[in-house]
Amino acid sequence: xxxxxxxxxxxxxxxxxxxxxxxxxxxxxxxxxxxxxxxxxxxxxxxxxxxxxxxxxxxxxxxxxxxxxxxxxxxxxxxxxxxxxxxxxxxxxxxxxxxxxxxxxxxxxxxxxxxxxxxxxxxxxxxxxxxxxxxxxxxxxxxxxxxxxxxxxxxxxxxxxx
Amino acid sequence: xxxxxxxxxxxxxxxxxxxxxxxxxxxxxxxxxxxxxxxxxxxxxxxxxxxxxxxxxxxxxxxxxxxxxxxxxxxxxxxxxxxxxxxxxxxxxxxxxxxxxxxxxxxxxxxxxxxxxxxxx
Numbered sequence: 001x002x003x004x005x006x007x008x009x010x011x012x013x014x015x016x017x018x019x020x021x022x023x024x025x026x027x028x029x030x031x032x033x034x035x036x037x038x039x040x041x042x043x044x045x046x047x048x049x050x051x052x053x054x055x056x057x058x059x060x061x062x063x064x065x066x067x068x069x070x071x072x073x074x075x076x077x078x079x080x081x082x083x084x085x086x087x088x089x090x091x092x093x094x095x096x097x098x099x100x101x102x103x104x105x106x107x108x109x110x111x112x113x114x115x116x117x118x119x120x121x122x123x124x125x126x127x128x129x130x131x132x133x134x135x136x137x138x139x140x141x142x143x144x145x146x147x148x149x150x151x152x153x154x155x156x157x158x159x160x161x162x
Numbered sequence: 163x164x165x166x167x168x169x170x171x172x173x174x175x176x177x178x179x180x181x182x183x184x185x186x187x188x189x190x191x192x193x194x195x196x197x198x199x200x201x202x203x204x205x206x207x208x209x210x211x212x213x214x215x216x217x218x219x220x221x222x223x224x225x226x227x228x229x230x231x232x233x234x235x236x237x238x239x240x241x242x243x244x245x246x247x248x249x250x251x252x253x254x255x256x257x258x259x260x261x262x263x264x265x266x267x268x269x270x271x272x273x274x275x276x277x278x279x280x281x282x283x
Binding site: 031 | 173177180250253254256257258259260261262263264265266267268271272
């Protein structure tokens with residue numbers, strides 16, 4: 001059983017927040033966010049190729065990566081790491097190439113818990129409600145299809161005539 | 163603070179759908195109602211285990227059971243499934259998947275600290 005994911009998405013404020021615990025200490029989870037070789041293993045959706053153009057997880061660093069779907073459609077993501085504090089905090093910009101000039105400001109807080117566990121808190125602030133819902137929606141359709149496909153398959157089966 | 167989705171109900175639905183046996187049960191029920199015996203047939207697990215899976219799906223309101231007949235067939239609740247297609251739920255699904263991948267990466271890469279024994283399913 002995996003740890004539950006808590007999501008907050010207000011109807012009247014353009015942000016999304018999430019909270020998720022891991023059965024590993026902060027140092028490991030932070031490293032999985034910092035080391036590009038590890039990041040490529042989990043950030044991209046399964047079934048998509050993730051090409052890391054560059055990924056420099058430190059204050060003032062930047063990143064750019066491309067997810068390519070099975071049909072060869074590329075989805076580009078890029079941004080700048082405004083602040084990175086080892087094993088503690090990261091603040092970055094995030095832009096999806098398919099929704100250009102709409103940049104979100106995203107923070108992650110790493111918090112040590114008892115028993116060698118930790119909690120990750122994320123907060124993404126968008127420029128408008130439309131940017132939040134629209135970007136997320138297009139992002140879902142494109143770069144993040146696997147989970148969605150699973151649901152679609154399920155729905156396709158569920159709504160088929162008995 | 164307003165939260166768009168009913169988190170508890172959604173969590174239950176996603177937890178329920180995270181299991182491959184339960185997804186198979188849903189897929190089978192999409193072809194029509196079935197009894198517990200019929201649902202247990204394709205699996206190499208006990209009828210009791212299948213009953214437990216059905217209970218989880220029932221609690222998540224993904225399936226319903228008729229009370230009257232002795233067979234008590236299990237029915238799919240397509241409305242509940244369809245309710246999961248809102249963008250916020252897609253976001254949740256994507257994030258869930260991402261963090262599960264991260265769990266797996268941590269499992270194999272956490273060389274520095276001894277990882278805690280993974281919880282049993």
